[in-house]
Amino acid sequence: MELLDRYLQAVRKHLPWQRQDDIIAELRANLEAQLExxxxxxxxxxxxxxxxxxxxxxxxxVQMAAHYQPQQYLIGPAIYPVYMYILRLxxxxxxxxxxxxxxxxxxxxxxxxxxAVAEAAFRxxxxxxxxxxxxxxxxxxxxxxxxxxxxxxxxxVAAFYAKWSPxxxxxxxxxxxxxxxxRTYAHAVAEIIFGFIFLGWLLVISRxxxxxxxxxxxxxxxxxxRPAPVLWTxxxxxxxxxxxxxxxxxxxLLRGTWQTPDRYRHIVMKFLGLVPVVFMVxxxxxxxxxxxxxxxxxxxxxxTLDSINQGAHMVVxxxxxxxxxxxxxxxxxxxxxxxxxxxxxx
Amino acid sequence: xxxxxxxxxxxxxxxxxxxxxxxVLAQLRREHYGYTLRKDxxxxxxxxxxxxxxxxxxxxxxxxxxxxxxxxxxxxxxRFYKLSADGExxxxxxxxxWQTINAAITSIL
Numbered sequence: 001m002e003l004l005d006r007y008l009q010a011v012r013k014h015l016p017w018q019r020q021d022d023i024i025a026e027l028r029a030n031l032e033a034q035l036e037x038x039x040x041x042x043x044x045x046x047x048x049x050x051x052x053x054x055x056x057x058x059x060x061x062v063q064m065a066a067h068y069q070p071q072q073y074l075i076g077p078a079i080y081p082v083y084m085y086i087l088r089l090x091x092x093x094x095x096x097x098x099x100x101x102x103x104x105x106x107x108x109x110x111x112x113x114x115x116a117v118a119e120a121a122f123r124x125x126x127x128x129x130x131x132x133x134x135x136x137x138x139x140x141x142x143x144x145x146x147x148x149x150x151x152x153x154x155x156x157v158a159a160f161y162a163k164w165s166p167x168x169x170x171x172x173x174x175x176x177x178x179x180x181x182x183r184t185y186a187h188a189v190a191e192i193i194f195g196f197i198f199l200g201w202l203l204v205i206s207r208x209x210x211x212x213x214x215x216x217x218x219x220x221x222x223x224x225x226r227p228a229p230v231l232w233t234x235x236x237x238x239x240x241x242x243x244x245x246x247x248x249x250x251x252x253l254l255r256g257t258w259q260t261p262d263r264y265r266h267i268v269m270k271f272l273g274l275v276p277v278v279f280m281v282x283x284x285x286x287x288x289x290x291x292x293x294x295x296x297x298x299x300x301x302x303x304t305l306d307s308i309n310q311g312a313h314m315v316v317x318x319x320x321x322x323x324x325x326x327x328x329x330x331x332x333x334x335x336x337x338x339x340x341x342x343x344x345x346x
Numbered sequence: 347x348x349x350x351x352x353x354x355x356x357x358x359x360x361x362x363x364x365x366x367x368x369x370v371l372a373q374l375r376r377e378h379y380g381y382t383l384r385k386d387x388x389x390x391x392x393x394x395x396x397x398x399x400x401x402x403x404x405x406x407x408x409x410x411x412x413x414x415x416x417x418x419x420x421x422x423x424x425r426f427y428k429l430s431a432d433g434e435x436x437x438x439x440x441x442x443x444w445q446t447i448n449a450a451i452t453s454i455l
Contacts (some may be wrong), residue, residue: 027400030380033422034392034396059397067401 003051004031007061023068031058059094071148075139079146081140085133092254094131098124099247104239117239118203121196188253195246202239205234224297225305228290230283237276245269263334270327277320286313366394368444370402371429371437374412379424403427411436 005242008031012024048056058064075083102120104141109116201211210217248265280288286309291297369392373383380400387394406412411433414425429437 023404025423026380029422029424030396030400032383033379033424059395064397068404155361157418 001046001051003037003048003055004028007055009059010061014062015068019068027064073143073148075136076143078145079143083135086139087135087255088254090131090135091128092251094127095124095247095250095254098127099243103243104202106261115207118200121199121203121243125245136225188249189283192246192249192253195242195249199239199242199246203244206235224292224301224309225289226292228283228287230280234280235277237279241269241272241276244272263330267327267330267334270323270330274320274323274327277323280316281313281320286310288312288316353399361396366392366398367402367406368437371405372381373441374427374429375434375437377426379419379426383427390421406433421436 008024008028011027012020015023035046035054036329106117106120143180209220213220245265252265289305289312291301291305369387369390372382373386373390374419375411376378378394380403383403384394384396384399403414407414407427411430412427413430414427416423416425418424
């Protein structure tokens with residue numbers, strides 16, 4: 001029957017080439033026997049419409065051939081949980097290493113400016129995509145080999161799961177404090193998104209001050225005063241602090257620990273927050289602002305400059321006191337809670 | 347709320363999958379080629395698509411549970427399958443498992 005020959009020819013095109021002849025010969029023998037029996041029962045050959053209906057009932061050539069192929073996944077269910085774990089772990093380390101390397105490179109580079117930092121920040125998503133692509137490619141290769149040579153490739157997950165111990169389970173998450181809402185995943189993601197937006201804004205304002213001062217930026221530009229180099233050092237310290245906290249939050253999210261109360265992070269960030277403030281307090285002679293043209297303007301604007309610097313010093317001193325008190329309060333609260341927890345446990 | 351039809355269909359296929367393998371192995375205690383095996387199973391009330399049964403025979407043979415040979419019958423070359431020694435041992439184990447499950451389900455019902 002011509003229609004059957006055409007069907008088998010179409011099936012052959014989708015079969016693995018090494019087994020094409022064998023499979024098609026067997027399929028032909030089975031289908032011809034079936035056809036013979038049908039025609040014998042009818043006492044006549046099948047009409048073209050009947051033949052078409054019968055061939056259609058066998059399923060499309062692609063479907064028929066697909067059943068002869070091993071069931072192939074890009075990453076199968078057996079190794080998928082390990083894949084997700086490794087993907088999260090490698091993304092986390094990629095963020096840590098990238099932030100560290102970029103920071104060191106920028107600090108050592110003599111041409112580092114806001115644009116270079118912004119470029120480094122916006123390159124991070126591409127780095128993560130590349131890491132994910134490599135991890136996926138490696139796991140797809142493992143899946144491919146494990147399917148075709150199971151004897152050479154024992155189930156890779158078995159060894160992974162064998163190392164598991166109940167002792168390694170994380171402690172129970174604390175319930176939300178009374179009157180406070182439980183931290184949700186959406187909350188953690190939103191914090192990171194807004195963190196990136198804020199960091200981007202922070203990086204851009206060094207080149208575009210109008211994003212902070214609005215139209216006042218033009219007045220500042222025309223004024224006889226300019227920021228002292230120490231302000232730029234402080235600015236980069238703030239950028240570094242924000243990048244560090246953002247990386248910490250990303251790691252928490254990727255490790256799945258975004259829900260646990262993160263008091264340590266809070267205290268560490270408060271402590272690190274003291275660094276730029278203390279740096280500003282200890283600036284020699286409290287010079288935060290300079291004159292653009294000291295020779296020409298010293299006589300006219302000298303007293304104003306001194307007032308500005310003294311005022312700035314007072315503000316910085318006040319900030320330093322507030323941050324220190326907050327830090328002491330947080331540490332004290334943690335110590336008291338820890339002591340209370342130990343007392344309850346006893 | 348009524349469940350979508352696909353839910354039943356998916357669960358039905360899942361339930362059938364293991365049973366079909368057991369039926370094929372049991373039926374191949376006697377030698378068959380693809381088409382007669384399909385007919386025999388259908389006569390017992392187990393209808394299997396061609397696209398499911400014929401590739402299944404290949405897979406079971408690749409696993410060493412069946413042996414096969416090409417032979418001429420009614421002026422046509424056909425591939426005959428039969429349960430191998432390993433297949434026979436495995437069938438015994440599977441039948442035991444099947445009976446345990448069957449007894450458990452019956453007692454639950």
